[in-house]
Amino acid sequence: MNVSALAETEPAGAITRYLLVRDQPLRVVTTSAEADGLVTETFWPPGMLGVSETSAVSEPPLTVIDLTRTPAGIEELLRAAEDTAVRGTYELTRHYRLPRYDGDGWTVFTLRDVNSDETAALIRTERTLTVVRPRTGLGDRWLTRVIRDVATRVAKAGGSLVLHSSAFVHDHGACLVIGDSGAGKSTTAIALARLLSGAGSGDEAGAGSRTGWMGNDRMHLDQPSDGDGYRVTACPLPLAINKGSLDVMGVTDFRSWSVRAGFPPPGSDWDRFQGEDKLKLSSQEVGRYLGVRVVPNAPLAAVLLPRVDLDAGYSFGPAAPDHTADVIKRNCFSLDDNLYGEDWLNVPVRRRTAPPSLDAFLEHLTKLRVLRCSVGSAADLARLADDFRDAVRR
Structure with missing residues (x-):
């Protein structure tokens, strides 16, 4: 050959x-x-x-x-x-x-x-x-x-700062949902996108809403040429959730869904709240089955540090700067991080720009709402949606 x-x-x-x-x-x-x-x-x-x-x-x-x-x-x-x-x-x-x-x-x-x-x-x-x-x-x-x-x-x-995070949009601004693996980023982001848009109450796909879901697990942050703030762009990885997350969101009609990746096979642990096997939905399927508008990019407006735990009580409030810095530093993929392995494709690029420093990003967050929460039920998520809406309105 x-x-x-x-x-x-x-x-x-x-x-x-x-x-x-x-x-x-x-x-x-x-x-x-x-x-x-x-x-x-x-x-x-x-x-x-x-x-x-x-x-x-x-x-x-x-x-x-x-x-x-x-x-x-x-x-x-x-x-x-x-x-x-x-x-x-x-x-x-x-x-x-x-x-x-x-x-x-x-x-x-x-x-x-x-x-x-x-x-x-x-x-x-x-x-x-x-x-x-x-x-x-x-x-x-x-x-x-x-x-x-x-x-x-x-x-x-091009200088993207890449964070291990999910995100949703409210009032046209992106809220990064940042946390370690298992913290509940995906559940929190998609649940708030549904609830804040009204889709969780049966509205159709958040039509006309200023709220939406951006993506799962990885967000790219770039500074505009004028250096004013950051713009968040979603990486199109599938939304990976288990049945426990759907239960917490009050979603019960999933058996009728026809998803491209199929459901986890019999014997998997996807029906446990923190099971390793996940149901994977493309961004189109998120819009189709969970009834939310999908937004590819938006200016950064807020940060939420979640904890989803069935045994934890509800809490919500401002995040301490030290806690925020610790979480973000653990979940930042720098330019040298080999998350994708080596550059085996040898991709031609027109220019190379260093990403903004993590210290500069943390300094910018002092100008924004940085919140943390703990939820464990559908009722807690509904309460979180109300509290989040009130917090960013002030």
Whole structure:
């Protein structure tokens, strides 16, 4: 098999679209309607992680091609790479290393999800990333994953400060919900988005509301050119919640949902409040099934440090500066953090800017509402919505 020739292959009858990743164009080519649909569903609404549709570009700096092959064809590609190139390893995500093969003008990377034995590959050349994968549901996801990694690299090169956080929007301003894993960020953010918009009471998708849900687990913060405040942009990771979180929000009709990722299988612990197995909803599915408007970005207006604990009593009030600093420092992904592994895609960027310092960000928070809360029931969340609304109104 000729690896270079395969890297230059563009399938006949392909779907071609052009994306703008912040200010950088990206060309995407695939024959899979399922993979193309997943890209649309993930980067929705336009502007999620700074990604939106754009018109055709004659010389885009990077093209991503999505090819489907049989498992035997993928193994043949990997054998050909191994026979003609220098073998090494790379870090796909933190602490997860896979084989790579460095040839003359190309590198082949083995792709394998940490939870699956299904194998795919990616060929990297100077201007092209070619995904070679099986025609499966898992395979369809590699295109989205590569685009998300490209967008993240562009954002971080542009100076984004990345926080381990969820977020919702109220009165057009973003409220970061920051906390350690298991603190209840996702539950708190989506519950307040529903309740503050009225969607938790049966309104339709928060239509016309100044409130909405932004995203789950990771937010990018950028300073405008005038240096006035911060703008929050959501990373389109699925909302990962378990049945306990739905119970706390009073959501009972989930069995009727038709979700792309499916429900956790029998025997999983997703029905426990803090179970490890989660139901995963895309941003489109959040809007469809939880009835909230999804907002891709908004100016930073407040911070909430949550604790969701069925055995804890309700509390709400200002957060002490020392506590705020501790939580944020533990949950800040700096420019050098290898959350996404090494820059194996070698993403071309037009400029590199250092992110704002954490001290500068903490100093800015002294001008905003920084609150903390403890909730353990649907009644507590309803009370929190009222208290939050009153606190930011003052």
